[in-house]
Amino acid sequence: MTNNPVYHFFHTPGNVGPLILRMMTAGIFFFHGTQKAFGWFGGVGWYETITAWSSGAGLGIPTLVVSLIIICELLICVGLFLGFFTRLAGFGVVVIMSGALFAVSKTSPAFPELEFPLMVWSAGLALFCLGGGTFSIDRAISKNLLPAVG
Numbered sequence: 001m002t003n004n005p006v007y008h009f010f011h012t013p014g015n016v017g018p019l020i021l022r023m024m025t026a027g028i029f030f031f032h033g034t035q036k037a038f039g040w041f042g043g044v045g046w047y048e049t050i051t052a053w054s055s056g057a058g059l060g061i062p063t064l065v066v067s068l069i070i071i072c073e074l075l076i077c078v079g080l081f082l083g084f085f086t087r088l089a090g091f092g093v094v095v096i097m098s099g100a101l102f103a104v105s106k107t108s109p110a111f112p113e114l115e116f117p118l119m120v121w122s123a124g125l126a127l128f129c130l131g132g133g134t135f136s137i138d139r140a141i142s143k144n145l146l147p148a149v150g
Contacts, residue, residue, distance in 0.1 A: 012131025012132045012136060017133060019133040029076050033070065033077055036049040046070065059103055090128030093120065093121070093128075100120075
């Protein structure tokens with residue numbers, strides 16, 4: 001067993017469970033992130049998203065924070081797809097989806113509206129705990145580049 005914190009950050013089991021979870025979560029973040037950033041898939045795009053979320057009639061989130069959320073969604077998507085910094089990306093999913101759960105629960109606290117954000121939140125938490133799994137850059141780093149010192 002090693003005490004190397006960098007090794008533990010990248011170390012991940014060699015099974016397909018985290019791989020499947022990564023790909024599905026990356027797909028969800030790709031879809032919703034590109035809707036917000038570029039207006040793809042029927043989204044409204046960068047300016048309209050920022051206006052809607054930061055206005056007094058909307059959520060009232062500062063413009064800088066909305067911009068960071070959009071950028072983070074896109075970076076999380078790339079990180080999960082590649083399996084690079086998977087634990088950090090999983091933590092990002094948990095943070096973003098915690099905000100989504102809070103926002104949804106304020107407008108409609110019924111469980112059917114909370115199911116999807118809660119499921120994605122759970123996927124992010126699982127990836128934070130497990131790492132990237134098989135076919136991830138994190139696994140290659142921990143297996144080949146970092147010594148298990150300790």
